[in-house]
Amino acid sequence: MAITIVDVALKAGVSPSTVSRVISNDSRISQKTSKKVRKIMEELGYHPNMMAKSLVTKTTHNLGIILPRPAEELFRNQFFSEIIRGIVTKAASSGYDVLMTTGINADEEEAAVRRLVQGRVVDGIIMLSSRQDEHIISFLKDRNFPFVLVGRSEHHADIISVDNDNVAAAYDVTKKLLEQGHERIAFMSGPANLTVSKDRFSGYHKALLEAGFPLRNEYICEAGFTAESASQAAMDLMNLKNRPTAIITIDDVIAFGVIRTLWNNGMLVPEQCSVVGFNNTIMSEMCLPPIASVDIGIYQMGISAAHTLISTIKGEGYGQARIIVPHQLIWRESVSVPDASNVKTTG
Incomplete structure (x- = not known):
């Protein structure tokens, strides 16, 4: 015979309604009573019929x-x-x-x-x-x-x-790169229809304006949220006559794709280009070099x-x-002060 809520109530010495409230995580039930009832439920092998419960309460949990x-x-x-x-x-x-x-x-x-x-x-x-x-x-x-x-x-x-606050986060990253001496900073966005892409671009733009640097359209590019999508965008940036000394990417996955592409094409990070990501995922720590990133919690x-x-x-x-x-900047080895001797132009 199937164990019922009444069986649980009898053994626990409480009313069936109390057992029901325990199942529903009702805050009115004390922790002591809840723990006792749940222990009895486990001993008896009782499992609530959530389908029946949802019909009564009109909730599904x-x-x-x-x-x-x-x-x-x-x-x-x-x-x-x-x-x-x-x-x-x-x-x-x-x-x-x-x-x-x-x-x-x-x-x-x-x-x-x-x-x-x-x-x-x-x-x-x-x-x-x-x-x-x-x-x-x-x-x-x-x-x-x-x-x-x-x-x-x-x-x-x-x-x-x-x-x-994605505007503030991108502003903080850009400002820190500017303080380290970077003047040619690129921004690699995610899909343009995402609000997060627009907000982080706004923060990047704000920091440049405050520092007196113009927005250069050739330093703005878009990638998807895969390492592969970052490859062509990275090469387009590095083939510019005055290529950037730093690239801010909207995601660690994109940052990884940029670093891999530069490495495969004989360019060193951060010696020839610094790279920053967002999200501070485990990838940012495991990459070589470890990626500077924004921890967004x-x-x-x-x-x-x-x-x-x-x-x-x-x-x-x-x-x-x-x-x-809140966000936090996590500075790692993918960023360094720009070395003018390593920042060449292409014809």
Whole structure:
């Protein structure tokens, strides 16, 4: 015979409603009682029927994650695996499971979100990127469905988001390179339709203007979030007559691609060109030379996104619409003071 919630309650010496509250992680139940009930559940081999529970409570205890497109590039980038680790860690400790979905284009992505929301498959959604085209945000807002954006929305200032100050982060990197004597600094962006690309470019531009250096279009280029996509962009920069002495890349993966390309073409980092990345992933430490990077607290962003969404689902509210996770510059051997004797021009 299957073990029921009544069996657990009898052995634990509590009411069935108390057992139900323990299963739901109700804050009104003391830690001592919760620990006791869970121990009895384990001893008896009791597993809650979450499907039946969701029919009663009209909750699923599932969180949805909308992965950015294209999905085939997603797990090649440690940013996403690390932020998902933070989300899953917080979700699991709060009694939630996580579902992930995406699409190969905007229409498929929107259809996936509609299935999650209209089918009541999840209680809330975390979006892992922000683009100029924000149909999904409008869809979720219109239905008053709980969601959190990782990033900054250009058109919806009132939504809850978890982000860095990407303008300040790129400004700080550029300013530090300028202070080290670099005057020809290139910026290698991610896809132009991403808000993070625009914000980091703004910070780079601001630092140059303050230092009295003009923005040079030939030093601005775009790459995807793969090492391969950085290769041609890196060569275009290094083939310039007055090539840059430093390159700021929007991601450690791109920085790695730049360093590998320069190395394969007989150019040394940082002797002939300094390279800086973003995200401070494990790759930045393992690369030769180790990559100077901006630590944006990826894991903490995941924790914060899940915590904020769960609080919103529970109706506990949240004091601020935009949560900013601090950044930190991690200077490593991929950056050095520029040596004029090694910075040659090409005809």
